[in-house]
Amino acid sequence: MRTTAGTIPGRHAAGHQEAASAAAPSPTQAASAEGFAVPGFDAVVRLVTRSLGVPLVSLVLHGGTAYWFADGNELPAHDPRTLHPLYLEAARSLTPHVVLDTLKDERFRDAALGLASAPGPIRFFASEPVCTLTGQQIGALCVMDLAPRTALNESERTSLRDAASLVGAGVVLRSYLGRTDPITQLPHRYAFFDDLRKHLQDGAPHAWVIAIDVAPVQRFNAFIRAMGHAYADELMRAVASRTMAWIPADTRLYQVGATRFAAVLPDRHVIEDSSRLDDLVARLRQPFDCLGIPLTIQPGVGLLKINERELRGGDPLRLVMNASHAAQHSVRGWAVYDRQQDEQQRQEFFLVTELAAALTDRTELDLHYQPRVDLDSGRCVAVEALARWQHPTLGLIPPSKFVGLAERAGLMRSLTQWVLEHGVAQLAAWRRQGHDIRLSFNVSSTDLGADLVGRLRQVAEQHKVGLDMLELEFTESTLMEHSATTRRHLAAIRQLGAGIAIDDFGTGYSNLAALRQMPATSLKIDQSFVRGMGTSRHDEAIVRSVAELAHSMGFRVVVEGVENPDLYDSVLGMACDEAQGFHIAHPLPSAEVVEWLAAHRGMLARRPA
Ligand code: C2E
Ligand code: MG
Ligand code: MG
Numbered sequence: 042m043r044t045t046a047g048t049i050p051g052r053h054a055a056g057h058q059e060a061a062s063a064a065a066p067s068p069t070q071a072a073s074a075e076g077f078a079v080p081g082f083d084a085v086v087r088l089v090t091r092s093l094g095v096p097l098v099s100l101v102l103h104g105g106t107a108y109w110f111a112d113g114n115e116l117p118a119h120d121p122r123t124l125h126p127l128y129l130e131a132a133r134s135l136t137p138h139v140v141l142d143t144l145k146d147e148r149f150r151d152a153a154l155g156l157a158s159a160p161g162p163i164r165f166f167a168s169e170p171v172c173t174l175t176g177q178q179i180g181a182l183c184v185m186d187l188a189p190r191t192a193l194n195e196s197e198r199t200s201l202r203d204a205a206s207l208v209g210a211g212v213v214l215r216s217y218l219g220r221t222d223p224i225t226q227l228p229h230r231y232a233f234f235d236d237l238r239k240h241l242q243d244g245a246p247h248a249w250v251i252a253i254d255v256a257p258v259q260r261f262n263a264f265i266r267a268m269g270h271a272y273a274d275e276l277m278r279a280v281a282s283r284t285m286a287w288i289p290a291d292t293r294l295y296q297v298g299a300t301r302f303a304a305v306l307p308d309r310h311v312i313e314d315s316s317r318l319d320d321l322v323a324r325l326r327q328p329f330d331c332l333g334i335p336l337t338i339q340p341g342v343g344l345l346k347i348n349e350r351e352l353r354g355g356d357p358l359r360l361v362m363n364a365s366h367a368a369q370h371s372v373r374g375w376a377v378y379d380r381q382q383d384e385q386q387r388q389e390f391f392l393v394t395e396l397a398a399a400l401t402d403r404t405e406l407d408l409h410y411q412p413r414v415d416l417d418s419g420r421c422v423a424v425e426a427l428a429r430w431q432h433p434t435l436g437l438i439p440p441s442k443f444v445g446l447a448e449r450a451g452l453m454r455s456l457t458q459w460v461l462e463h464g465v466a467q468l469a470a471w472r473r474q475g476h477d478i479r480l481s482f483n484v485s486s487t488d489l490g491a492d493l494v495g496r497l498r499q500v501a502e503q504h505k506v507g508l509d510m511l512e513l514e515f516t517e518s519t520l521m522e523h524s525a526t527t528r529r530h531l532a533a534i535r536q537l538g539a540g541i542a543i544d545d546f547g548t549g550y551s552n553l554a555a556l557r558q559m560p561a562t563s564l565k566i567d568q569s570f571v572r573g574m575g576t577s578r579h580d581e582a583i584v585r586s587v588a589e590l591a592h593s594m595g596f597r598v599v600v601e602g603v604e605n606p607d608l609y610d611s612v613l614g615m616a617c618d619e620a621q622g623f624h625i626a627h628p629l630p631s632a633e634v635v636e637w638l639a640a641h642r643g644m645l646a647r648r649p650a
Contacts, residue, residue, distance in 0.1 A: 081211055087113040089184060089204040093197050097156065097163070097185035100171070100208065101132040103178065109156070116158055125154050131168035131181040137198070138181075140166040142189030156185070164189040169205035182208055222296040224274045225281045230358070233295035237305055237357065241349040248305050248348075252361040253325070254341040254369055255280050255300040268334070275331045280338065283329075287321045297358055301365070318342060322374035341369030345378040393450040395432060396443055400455045405431050408463050409628035412637065413481070413599060413621045416613055419647030421638060423479040423512065425621065426464040427628045428456065444485070453487045461500050465511070467631050469504035476638055481512035481542060486519035494533045512540035512563065517549030520559045531560045542599070547587065557594065564591045568602020568622070574611055585615050592616040613648050 086098050090113050101107040105124060109116040127148065131138045143149040143164050154163040165186040172178050182205040220229050228236075240248050255261060255277065265273045281302060285294050288304050297303040325340040343364030347357050363383045368376035399405040410424035430438045447456045460482050468480040484493070501508050513534060520531070520543055534541060540562040547567040551559075566584055573580030588598045593616075600612045603622030612620050625645065629637055 082208060083113070083115075085204050085207045085211070086110045089182070089201065092200040092204075093167075093184050095165070095184040095186045097159070099128070099183045099185065100180060101128045101168075101183060102180035103132055105129060105132070111158065119156075125152055127154060127166065128181075128183065131170075131183060133178070134181075135170050135172075135178060137170070137201070138166065138168045139193050141191060141193070144189070154185070159187060161187050163187060167193055167201060169201045171205045171208045173209050179209070181205075225278050225296050227281060227294055227296040227302070229295065230297045233297055233303055233305075233358075236293065236295075237347075238352065240305055241347075241352055246348060247346050249308060250345045250347060250357050250361050251304050251306050252297070252343040252345075252358065252365040253280070253284055253302045253321075254343070254362075254365040255302075256339045257369055258300065260339060261300045264336070272331055272334070276329060276336065276338070279329045279331055280325065280340075283324055284321070287317075287324060301362070303358065303361065318344070318375045319373070326374065339369055340374060341365040341367070341371075342375035343368055343378065344375065389446060392438075392443065392446055393452070395435075396430070396447060396450070396452055399430060399432075400452060400459060403459065405433065406459060407431065407630070408460065408467070409630055410467075410634050411621060411628040412626045412634075412641070413619050414625055414645060415619055416617055416648050417650075419645045421478060421641060422619065423481055424634065425514070425628075426460055426467075426480060426482040428460055428483075444483075448485055448487055451487075453485050454490075457482075457484055457488045458496060461496060465500045465504050465506055468510065469506045471635070472506065472510070474635065476635070478638075479510045479512060479540075481514055481540070483544065484513045484515055486515070486522070489515075489519065489527060489530050491530065493530065494537065497534065497537060497539060507538070509538040509540070512542050514542040514544040514565065515561075516544050517546055517551050520561060521549060521551050521555055528560070535560055535562075543596075545601075546591075547583070553590075556591070561596060563597035563599055563618075565599040565601050565621075566591075566617075571600050571602040571608060571612070571622070572604060574608060575605070581611065584612070588612075588616040592618070609646070613646065 082100075089098055090096065090110070096112055098110040098113075099107055101124070107119060107124060107128060109119065127138070127140070140146050140149075140154075143154045143162065143166060154166060156163060163185045165188065166183065168181040168183040170178055171180050171182050182201065184201060220232060221227065222229055237248060237250065256264070261273070264276065277296075277300070281294060281296070284302055284304075288294060289307060292304050292306060295303050322340060322342055325338065325342075328335040328337045343361045343366070345357060345361040345364060347355070347360070351357075360378050360383065363386065364376045364378040367379075367382070368374055407429045408426045409429050410426055412421045413423040413425060414420060415422045428440050428444070430440075430443055432438050444456075447453045464480050464482050468478070471478060497508065497511065501511065519527075520541075531541060541560060542563040542565055543559060543561045544565050545567040546564050547570055556564075564587075566587055570580045570584050570587075574584055584600065588600070591598050597619065598617045599619040599621060600615075600617045601621050603609050603612060603620045603624050605624050608622070609620060609624050626637055626641070
């Protein structure tokens with residue numbers, strides 16, 4: 042390696058300049074303070090310093106911003122206004138530049154190529170354009186020395202070219218790492234966070250963050266499956282440009298997710314006039330013409346008001362996403378972040394994860410059994426299996442909290458399978474002990490698939506229990522579904538010999554014609570009417586007439602919610618076949634059922650023959 046004409050003081054020695062500049066920061070200095078955040082850039086600088094034996098390296102960007110290095114260390118920024126025209130020329134041309142001795146070159150007669158921290162004028166200069174992988178020029182990598190040269194040999198030229206390619210590749214890598222989106226060229230998530238933080242640190246009491254969701258993820262994936270990635274890219278660019286036309290000119294739009302944009306809005310834009318948000322939604326709901334094919338998206342616009350304290354340790358995008366997601370399914374199309382709703386969703390998410398684990402491990406789940414008695418004989422003829430979830434830290438979670446959750450999270454099939462296996466095994470054990478009882482259990486509409494029949498048959502066979510010993514309780518709305526498939530599945534269950542009950546009858550909207558068509562064997566009158574009988578004559582009339590009607594239509598009528606002796610006596614005088622409720626027994630753990638059966642015998646009043 043050849044020796045250099047002199048060593049240039051590096052960053053540390055240039056400390057006085059930094060201190061001076063810190064007093065009055067200029068835009069250029071701010072840019073330099075951030076540094077050129079390309080992965081591996083400092084290593085490239087060191088490499089080029091060594092392989093070309095030059096003390097000075099600079100990266101000059103297309104717009105004039107320059108980053109300076111001496112002996113591999115970054116120097117404070119230069120004011121771009123004092124930049125020698127050669128640097129800009131190099132940064133904007135696609136050809137390399139070499140000046141072996143500036144003192145012998147006409148172009149430097151009036152303005153020497155200097156550098157504030159260098160002890161003398163720069164004599165040698167060479168540059169190589171820096172391009173991205175797609176061929177877009179972003180600037181030039183320049184090397185300088187205080188001593189002139191007689192030649193730049195082939196190996197040195199190659200080193201400089203390679204170094205410039207590495208910087209170009211780093212720029213692309215930077216976009217992948219989240220600074221700018223390669224498709225829309227919009228600044229990315231990290232830039233959004235930086236800018237939001239700066240906005241709040243600069244003294245703004247709060248910021249309004251807006252997020253725009255293009256379409257629900259599944260729908261967007263369907264676009265891609267049908268139309269391809271190029272179409273989806275074009276769509277994102279089109280949505281970005283329509284949104285940019287809406288946001289104020291001095292506001293940046295960021296691409297913060299594959300299908301999501303965000304911006305920090307000035308106050309006046311949001312609060313003073315909410316019709317502006319209606320306007321944005323209306324614009325985005327207009328069909329997009331992408332590559333000649335019209336497409337309508339399902340936008341959701343979310344808003345979040347956030348201050349610096351809330352930003353610390355928080356994730357504003359997660360919060361605003363909650364609002365934009367909710368807005369996607371609303372008529373208005375935009376929504377403001379709702380902390381309570383968010384908390385509820387988080388808890389739900391936590392519970393779903395826990396429920397999935399409980400369904401795998403199964404030590405936290407249990408079944409309780411509530412007796413059903415025949416009103417003619419007073420005998421217990423069946424028990425209803427009711428799921429219980431004992432969470433290690435949250436305690437007992439009622440089915441009203443986790444059944445719906447299981448349904449929404451796609452866990453219902455596992456839950457029902459568990460109830461089926463567990464309940465039928467227990468029933469088989471009781472029947473072996475001589476207890477002539479049946480088992481009813483609750484089944485949700487999502488269970489009503491082709492394999493339910495197979496699962497029923499398999500579990501019954503495994504435990505050697507007749508299928509006529511089982512009854513499936515469906516809600517009214519499930520049975521109201523008139524689809525041919527539903528009807529086929531229900532008919533198949535009936536054919537197996539298992540019973541079908543309409544649970545919570547009276548809470549749905551079925552009419553008499555629908556009732557006549559339901560392929561059910563029993564009808565359970567909802568406990569709300571039964572419990573109301575004590576105080577409301579209307580409720581009594583409802584229970585009485587529904588029981589009579591259902592009975593005459595051939596259903597076995599079960600009344601739920603029989604809580605006290607008076608209610609029990611009332612239903613004895615009606616056309617009801619069975620009763621269930623706290624007066625008879627609360628749902629019992631399996632270990633207590635046999636004891637209850639023994640104690641109960643003959644205890645309850647029965648209908649006179
Ligand atoms: P359901 O099927 O109508 O079950 C009857 C509910 O009423 C049970 O509540 C039971 O404890 C309660 N109950 C019984 N008698 C009385 C009474 O006299 N007074 C009052 N106030 N309540 C009474 P639980 O166990 O909390 O279950 C609630 C609902 O959760 C069930 O209503 C059922 O729809 C659902 N569920 C429970 N376990 C399962 C399950 O394994 N699978 C499915 N799909 N749903 C289940
Ligand atoms: Mg039930
Ligand atoms: Mg019920």
